[in-house]
Amino acid sequence: MNQITRTAAAEKVMVIGGVAYTMANCPVRDVLDNIGGKWNTLIIQGLADGPVRFSALRRMIPDISQRMLTQTLRDLQRDGYLKRTVFPTQPPSVEYELTDLGQSFLAIVLPVVAWSTDNHERIRAARKVYDEGVL
Amino acid sequence: MNQITRTAAAEKVMVIGGVAYTMANCPVRDVLDNIGGKWNTLIIQGLADGPVRFSALRRMIPDISQRMLTQTLRDLQRDGYLKRTVFPTQPPSVEYELTDLGQSFLAIVLPVVAWSTDNHERIRAARKVYDEGVL
DNA sequence: CTGTATCCGGTCTGATACTG
DNA sequence: CAGTATCAGACCGGATACAG
Numbered sequence: 001m002n003q004i005t006r007t008a009a010a011e012k013v014m015v016i017g018g019v020a021y022t023m024a025n026c027p028v029r030d031v032l033d034n035i036g037g038k039w040n041t042l043i044i045q046g047l048a049d050g051p052v053r054f055s056a057l058r059r060m061i062p063d064i065s066q067r068m069l070t071q072t073l074r075d076l077q078r079d080g081y082l083k084r085t086v087f088p089t090q091p092p093s094v095e096y097e098l099t100d101l102g103q104s105f106l107a108i109v110l111p112v113v114a115w116s117t118d119n120h121e122r123i124r125a126a127r128k129v130y131d132e133g134v135l
Numbered sequence: 136m137n138q139i140t141r142t143a144a145a146e147k148v149m150v151i152g153g154v155a156y157t158m159a160n161c162p163v164r165d166v167l168d169n170i171g172g173k174w175n176t177l178i179i180q181g182l183a184d185g186p187v188r189f190s191a192l193r194r195m196i197p198d199i200s201q202r203m204l205t206q207t208l209r210d211l212q213r214d215g216y217l218k219r220t221v222f223p224t225q226p227p228s229v230e231y232e233l234t235d236l237g238q239s240f241l242a243i244v245l246p247v248v249a250w251s252t253d254n255h256e257r258i259r260a261a262r263k264v265y266d267e268g269v270l
Numbered sequence: 271c272t273g274t275a276t277c278c279g280g281t282c283t284g285a286t287a288c289t290g
Numbered sequence: 291c292a293g294t295a296t297c298a299g300a301c302c303g304g305a306t307a308c309a310g
Contacts, residue, residue, distance in 0.1 A: 023198060028176075031254075033171065035170050035247065078265040079262055104254065105254075108247055119166075120165060124162075125215070126213070127213055127214055130212065
């Protein structure tokens with residue numbers, strides 16, 4: 001079970017699987033932030049089939065701004081989900097590729113995606129009922 | 136695979152599992168928002184063992200403010216993850232309980248939590264390497 | 271006990287312009 | 291091509307006060 005207690009020093013911690021974490025160093029938060037981020041999972045899935053160049057990712061996800069694509073790629077690289085390779089051509093080209101960790105992450109994300117599509121009818125139905133009841 | 140294309144009307148859509156969605160009506164977004172939210176998964180896990188009262192949830196998650204607990208419970212109720220029952224006592228008491236959908240959701244969240252704790256060492260290591268390289 | 275209402279600062283995101 | 295810099299609006303989350 002998941003519960004939260006106070007330490008002797010009155011510091012608030014979460015206890016997950018018998019181990020205590022503060023909000024700032026909670027491993028679940030680190031991962032959940034990446035799952036919940038607006039573009040993270042889309043990019044991870046875009047890299048599922050192998051290395052992809054920056055411009056190719058932009059074409060796969062036209063909604064994303066250049067700024068957000070760069071920033072999200074940096075975040076994912078920082079956490080070790082993907083590797084960035086610069087080819088010294090003119091003009092430069094850059095490839096992004098999932099690491100082993102990234103592929104492992106993809107493997108746990110895919111079930112979530114599947115569950116989402118499987119259950120979105122129920123969610124939308126519940127939402128509609130709720131919204132009508134509130135009116 | 137997951138890709139994004141433009142329709143004839145130049146509207147941007149995501150194609151997931153062969154079905155097109157706009158950013159606003161994407162089922163994966165609906166679920167990912169609930170996974171990524173700061174308190175959602177904590178509350179879902181808090182309800183794993185059965186109905187829990189509002190005040191009991193507060194004690195389980197001391198970090199959460201009353202405002203956020205109420206709001207997150209509303210969001211989860213709206214999407215059909217949990218059921219709210221008011222007992223007409225004085226003072227009133229309210230119980231929250233996972234629905235079938237909520238339990239199903241919990242079942243897909245738990246692997247993610249497990250993966251997080253299993254891999255957080257690798258993530259922190261990658262992050263440290265990256266941050267030192269950037270210095 | 272279980273909420274609602276209000277304010278407010280920080281963060282996230284997008285648009286735009288500029289660069290090696 | 292693949293970024294970086296800057297700015298502004300939306301949004302999230304917390305603190306506080308109040309209420310049925």
